[in-house]
Amino acid sequence: MNKILTYPAQLLDQQNQLSIVVVYLVLFLILLFILITFSLIIVTSFLRIKNITKAYWQKKLYAHWDSVFLALIDEKISCKEAFDKIRRRDSIAYLMYLERYISMLKGREKVHLVALGRMSSEKLHRLVNSSQRRRRLYGIHFLSLFHPEEQISYLRYDKNDIEFSLTMIRELIKVDKYEIKEQLLRILFKFRYVSPVYLSIIMAEMGSEIIPLLVMVIEYERNDPFKQMVAMEALRRLHYSKGAELSKYLLENTMYPLVAISCLNFIEDMGDESHQHIVKLYMKHSNPLVRSAAAQAYIAITPNLSEKDIIAFFDDESVVVAVKAARKLKDKDLLPYVSVGKMDYLKWGIVYKRMVF
Amino acid sequence: MEKFFSQIIFWFNIVVFFYFVTLNIWYFTLSILAYRGLKKYMLRLSVVNPNDRLLNRSLPPVTLLTPAFNESENCISSVKSQMKIQYPDMRVLFINDGSTDDTLEKMIKEFEMVPAFLPQTSFLKTQAVKEIYRSATKSNLWLIDKENGKKADALNVGINYCQTPLFCAIDNDSMLEEDSIARVVIPFIEDTRTIVSGGIIRMANGCTFEDGHITKVGLPKNILAKFQVMEYLRAFYAGRMGWDVLDASLIVSGAFGVFRHSIVVAAGGYRSQTIGEDMELVVRLHKYCGDNNIPYKIRFVPDPVAWTEGPTTVRTLGRQRDRWQRGLIDSIMLHISMLFRPRYKKVGMIAMPFYFFYEMLGPLIEMLGYLLFFFLIIIGRASSLYMITFFLVAVILGMCLSVFSLVLEELSFHRYPKFSDLLRLMGIALIENLGYRQLTSWWRIKGTWSYVRKKQNWY
Numbered sequence: 001m002n003k004i005l006t007y008p009a010q011l012l013d014q015q016n017q018l019s020i021v022v023v024y025l026v027l028f029l030i031l032l033f034i035l036i037t038f039s040l041i042i043v044t045s046f047l048r049i050k051n052i053t054k055a056y057w058q059k060k061l062y063a064h065w066d067s068v069f070l071a072l073i074d075e076k077i078s079c080k081e082a083f084d085k086i087r088r089r090d091s092i093a094y095l096m097y098l099e100r101y102i103s104m105l106k107g108r109e110k111v112h113l114v115a116l117g118r119m120s121s122e123k124l125h126r127l128v129n130s131s132q133r134r135r136r137l138y139g140i141h142f143l144s145l146f147h148p149e150e151q152i153s154y155l156r157y158d159k160n161d162i163e164f165s166l167t168m169i170r171e172l173i174k175v176d177k178y179e180i181k182e183q184l185l186r187i188l189f190k191f192r193y194v195s196p197v198y199l200s201i202i203m204a205e206m207g208s209e210i211i212p213l214l215v216m217v218i219e220y221e222r223n224d225p226f227k228q229m230v231a232m233e234a235l236r237r238l239h240y241s242k243g244a245e246l247s248k249y250l251l252e253n254t255m256y257p258l259v260a261i262s263c264l265n266f267i268e269d270m271g272d273e274s275h276q277h278i279v280k281l282y283m284k285h286s287n288p289l290v291r292s293a294a295a296q297a298y299i300a301i302t303p304n305l306s307e308k309d310i311i312a313f314f315d316d317e318s319v320v321v322a323v324k325a326a327r328k329l330k331d332k333d334l335l336p337y338v339s340v341g342k343m344d345y346l347k348w349g350i351v352y353k354r355m356v357f
Numbered sequence: 358m359e360k361f362f363s364q365i366i367f368w369f370n371i372v373v374f375f376y377f378v379t380l381n382i383w384y385f386t387l388s389i390l391a392y393r394g395l396k397k398y399m400l401r402l403s404v405v406n407p408n409d410r411l412l413n414r415s416l417p418p419v420t421l422l423t424p425a426f427n428e429s430e431n432c433i434s435s436v437k438s439q440m441k442i443q444y445p446d447m448r449v450l451f452i453n454d455g456s457t458d459d460t461l462e463k464m465i466k467e468f469e470m471v472p473a474f475l476p477q478t479s480f481l482k483t484q485a486v487k488e489i490y491r492s493a494t495k496s497n498l499w500l501i502d503k504e505n506g507k508k509a510d511a512l513n514v515g516i517n518y519c520q521t522p523l524f525c526a527i528d529n530d531s532m533l534e535e536d537s538i539a540r541v542v543i544p545f546i547e548d549t550r551t552i553v554s555g556g557i558i559r560m561a562n563g564c565t566f567e568d569g570h571i572t573k574v575g576l577p578k579n580i581l582a583k584f585q586v587m588e589y590l591r592a593f594y595a596g597r598m599g600w601d602v603l604d605a606s607l608i609v610s611g612a613f614g615v616f617r618h619s620i621v622v623a624a625g626g627y628r629s630q631t632i633g634e635d636m637e638l639v640v641r642l643h644k645y646c647g648d649n650n651i652p653y654k655i656r657f658v659p660d661p662v663a664w665t666e667g668p669t670t671v672r673t674l675g676r677q678r679d680r681w682q683r684g685l686i687d688s689i690m691l692h693i694s695m696l697f698r699p700r701y702k703k704v705g706m707i708a709m710p711f712y713f714f715y716e717m718l719g720p721l722i723e724m725l726g727y728l729l730f731f732f733l734i735i736i737g738r739a740s741s742l743y744m745i746t747f748f749l750v751a752v753i754l755g756m757c758l759s760v761f762s763l764v765l766e767e768l769s770f771h772r773y774p775k776f777s778d779l780l781r782l783m784g785i786a787l788i789e790n791l792g793y794r795q796l797t798s799w800w801r802i803k804g805t806w807s808y809v810r811k812k813q814n815w816y
Contacts, residue, residue, distance in 0.1 A: 026746045033753040040760040041783055047767035048779050134400045166547075170411065195546040198415035205411065323476045323520070354474030 061088055065097050072116060073109045083119045090123055092135075095142050102145065117146040137167055144171035166191065173205050181206045185213055189227050196226070200233035211240055218246065225256035232262035236269060244271040251278045257287045264293035268300040275301055288318035295325040305336040314338075314346040322348035326355035366729070373726055380715050381754050387599030388761050394602035395594065395769050398659055415546050418446035418521035419538055419615065424511030425451065425529040429458040433467050435529050438569020440495055444538045448497045450515050455484070455505025469493040470500050478520060479618075481513040481626040489518070508611075509627035509634035516626050519618050526635070528612040530666055532561060532569055537661035541615050544656040551654045552617045552642060555609035556661035557593045559772065560586045564664060571664055576778045581674055584793045585667040587785045591762040593659070598765075601657035605708040607643070607688075609655065611635030613663035620645070620653075631691070633684015640692045647701040660770060675800045682720070682804025689717050720801040752790040759786035 064087055072082040088094055095117065102113050124146065127139030169184055184206065188199055203210060214231040221227040228250070235243050247263035254260055260282060267275045279301065282294035295313050299305065313325035329336070335356060343349045421439055425432055432451070439449050453461050464470060473491035484506035492498040503514050512526055523545060525538060537556055544551040563577030563586075577583055600606045611634065624645040627634045639655060646653040668674040689712055696713055698705040730744070763782055766772070773779060 023742070023746060026750055030746065030749050030753055033750070033757050037753060037757045037760050037787075040757065040764055044760065044763045044767050044779065044783065047764065048771065048776060051767070051771055052776070134403075137400065138403075170409075193548045193550055195415055195417075195549055197417070198411070198546050201411055201414050319476065319478060323478065326476070348476075351476050355476065 058093065061093070062097060065094065069098070069101055069113065069116075072112050073105075075112070079112065079115045079119065082116055089120065092127075092138050095120060095123075095138075099142070099145060114146060117142070121147060140168050140171055144174050166194065170202065173202060176207075178209055181210050182213060185210055185217075189217070189230065192226060196230045196233055199230050200237055203230070203234035204237035208238055211235065211238060214238075214240075215246065218250065222253075225254075225259045228254070228256070229258045229262045232259065232266060236262070236266045239270070241270075244275060247271070248275055248278055251282065257285070257290050260285070260290050261293045264290070264297040268293070268297040271297060271301045273301055273303070283312060288316070288320050291316060291318065292321045292324040295321050296328045299325060299328040299332060299334070305334065307336070307338055307342070310336050310338050310352070311342065311346060314348045314352045316348070319348055319351070322351040323355075326351050329356045366733075369725070369729060373722065376714075376719075376722055377751070380719070383711060383715065384595070384754075384758055388595040388758060388765075389599075390602040391595045391598035392765060392768075394598045395659060395765055399769055402660070412543065412546065413445065413539070416445055416539060416542055417523055417545060418448075419444060419542060420515070420519045420521045420524045421447060421449045421538075422512055422515035422519070422524050422526050423449065423451050423529050424454050424508050424515065424526075425456065425460055426454040426505065426508075426511075427456045427458045427460060428529045429456070429460045429463055431530055432460050432464060434569050435532070436464070436468070436498065438532050438566075439527075440498065441535060441569060442533055442538055443535045446521075447538060448499065448521065450518060451498070451500045452511040452515050453500065453502045454507070454511040455503060461500075461502055464500055465490065468495060468498055468500075473499070475499060475501075475518050475520070477517050479517050479622040479626075481517055481622065483510050483513045483517065483629075486514060507629060509629045509631065512634070513626045513629070516618065516621060522618055523615055524618055524621075525613070525615045526611060527663060528665060531558070531612045531663040532566060532571065532665070533613065534571065534662050534664075537613070537663065538615070540661040541613070541658050544654070544658065545615070545617070548654055550652045551656055552620045552646070553609050553614060553639060553655045555597070555606075555614040555657050556663055557597075557659055558589060558610050558612050558663050558665055560589055560667045561664035562586075562667055562669065566664075574772050574774060576773065576781055577669075579669045581671065581793075582667050582669050583781070583785050584789050585674075587759055587762075587782060587789055588797075589667075590766055590782075591759055593657075594762045594765040594769075595758065597657045598659055600708065603703055603707065604654070605703040606655045606657055607640055607704065607708045607712055608636050609639050609657070610663075612665050613661070620651075628691075631684065631687045632680055633688050636684055637688040637691060640688050640695070643701060643704045644692055644695055647695075647698075647705070662772075671796075675803070678797055678800035679804040679807055682801045683808045685712065686717050686805060686808045689713055717805075720798060720805050723798055724802050755790035755794060756787050759789065762786075 068077075068082050068085050071077045072079065077085070083089065086094065098113060098117050102110055102117070105113065120142075124139055124142050127135045128143060130136050130139065165187065169188060172180060172184055175181075185203065188203060191199060203214070214235050217231040218228050218235075221231075232243075232247070232250070235246070240246075243266050247266040250263045251260060254263070264279065264282060267279060271279075276298065279294050279298045283291055283298065285291050285294065295316075298309070299313075302309070314322045316322055338346075338352065343352060346352065421442075423435065423439065428435070436449065436451055451464060453464070469492060470490035471493050473489055475489045475491075484504035487502045487504065490500040490502070492500075499518075501514055501518060503511065506514075515526075516524065523542065525541070527533065541554050541556045544554045560577065560582060561571075562579065562582040563575045564571055565573035565575070576586060597606060597608070614635065616638075620642065621638070624638075624641050626638075628637050628641070631637045642653070642655070645651070668677050689709070692709075693713075695701045695705045696709045701709070760783065763779070763786060767779075773782065
């Protein structure tokens with residue numbers, strides 16, 4: 001990067017009529033870039049001085065804010081008095097510092113500080129209505145702490161600004177209102193490229209209230225494997241008691257490998273012997289990932305594995321199935337019987353021998 | 358005859374002038390794009406905490422692949438530093454690439470390695486594996502002892518035994534910061550199309566380390582190392598960040614990059630017969646995804662840092678640059694069919710042409726320029742006035758770009774805390790264009806020449 005040529009071949013012909021113009025042009029460029037370089041040096045120094053000054057003032061302000069917060073926590077002063085005492089209370093740094101305290105406290109102390117934060121509502125509204133994306137993001141962030149009920153009015157999905165939308169949702173899941181959760185869920189399903197694991201963790205964070213909504217998604221969105229898969233994953237994280245039955249129903253009807261894998265994972269976690277039949281069918285699926293999920297589920301729900309079952313796992317075309325099955329057998333501390341003669345002829349007999357046996 | 362020479366010189370002048378102008382326009386464009394990208398990233402960092410509980414729970418398992426050949430001196434400290442990385446599910450796979458020193462013995466003794474079984478999950482062609490060990494004290498540390506086959510082969514062995522959806526290739530002499538893996542993996546969570554994500558490399562020379570972790574950041578005393586600090590800042594901030602904004606990154610440093618295991622296996626793993634295996638793999642991944650219509654993203658994240666020792670002598674630095682240039686040419690030439698192919702989108706239409714014409718052919722054009730200049734001096738047609746003015750433009754442009762990368766550093770992470778260090782870096786930015794830049798150009802020319810002569814040494 002940034003390799004500069006240093007030869008003047010194009011300017012060498014002294015006979016050229018244009019040469020004098022070129023010289024002036026080059027001199028102009030030299031002056032211009034010298035000016036830019038020195039401006040940049042000044043900007044760099046200014047930024048460093050700004051950073052140092054900021055750190056100095058931050059230290060001083062933190063000490064001041066500490067004293068006020070502690071006085072409020074000890075109930076030596078009222079919320080109103082604390083708010084009046086606070087210097088630079090209009091700054092984002094103050095709200096961030098207050099947030100740090102709130103995240104560490106519980107009970108009455110936390111309530112006092114949240115009340116203090118709520119006194120900055122004017123500032124919060126200015127932030128969320130700002131034209132700057134940066135300030136809007138801060139606004140949403142602080143609203144979720146101090147005025148969560150108001151935050152919903154700012155909820156929107158912007159496919160060109162996934163970060164903003166996702167940040168807002170992550171903030172909003174703290175709000176304990178069914179209507180809000182419903183809206184959040186609808187928006188979350190629009191994040192097609194966000195990791196399904198992450199989405200399902202966010203969903204599970206909303207609590208068991210959203211289970212009926214997730215079940216509805218699974219039932220009605222039959223042609224959308226992404227939605228079904230994420231919903232199924234979220235239900236698994238919420239330990240939905242009827243999930244295994246739902247999985248069985250889906251496995252009987254779906255043609256999407258991703259959905260099948262999430263259902264098999266559910267059965268692995270919460271299934272029982274009654275699901276053996278459907279799981280066994282999936283052990284013949286063309287996709288090795290589906291087969292490995294089926295193998296794991298089958299091992300999990302079957303109390304007594306037969307020699308035939310083991311042969312199926314370790315004679316599979318794909319090593320993934322054998323490895324996953326071996327890991328599951330080891331986790332469950334199972335050592336099913338396979339005769340030594342047969343073991344040697346299995347395609348992945350070595351995996352069985354070294355990981356399980 | 359005179360007229361013929363004039364014509365040749367005239368047209369060569371036109372080519373060089375066009376090359377010079379477009380190259381610098383590109384560098385400035387990349388710097389401005391990098392500024393925008395960095396600003397956006399800093400905003401994201403201020404609101405989204407990478408250590409967020411929900412994000413942390415979503416982090417996919419990662420395997421750290423550390424190939425080593427005769428690394429007896431620093432293998433223990435390096436592995437110890439890797440074991441301290443904070444990540445919920447991480448395994449370390451140390452690959453001893455047929456070392457002839459006591460690397461293997463040291464590792465076995467220090468970490469109480471015992472023979473163990475690790476199933477092979479993919480079957481890339483590699484040199485034979487002699488034995489696999491697992492640490493009796495640290496359950497997530499594995500050691501693979503294999504026949505020598507160079508770095509790419511060692512990495513392929515690591516890929517074959519990788520049990521996780523992601524792997525991180527790092528150099529044995531690189532020190533990763535504690536949260537660097539968690540940060541570099543975030544693009545994989547936020548966008549499932551991500552197949553590669555790379556972090557920033559910074560020079561460890563001059564910094565203080567304790568227990569494999571950085572405790573004090575400072576500038577090295579060695580002038581060559583100082584030049585490299587500046588070079589790295591420019592390459593990563595202005596270069597990689599700019600290409601990332603354009604969504605056309607062609608390089609993810611071999612010293613620190615996270616890859617999606619399945620796609621690397623599908624694309625055939627690292628190519629053993631190349632010198633620049635890291636760049637070649639990334640270019641091949643672009644090609645593979647383009648050919649198979651797979652939606653994908655290759656990302657650069659500017660804050661997870663891998664600290665690495667840079668060469669401090671002219672000889673070793675020259676050899677390193679020679680190797681880099683050969684690697685670059687090899688990667689470009691192997692995938693030359695991607696050039697100007699709309700199928701590969703911005704990579705085919707912008708990045709490949711840039712690397713082909715400016716990074717690969719640049720030293721050749723430069724060399725021809727020097728030769729012509731000396732020729733003109735000999736025949737008495739060179740003008741010292743023009744030479745000086747043109748040289749000044751080139752030097753000042755270089756200074757301008759270097760100082761701009763310092764602005765980016767100050768705007769973002771300002772990792773060099775001393776004001777005096779910043780002043781020194783400014784000084785370096787001003788003087789590196791007078792001598793050091795020309796020296797690196799010379800090494801690149803030598804690298805090009807070595808490539809032409811098919812000299813391929815990696816270690």
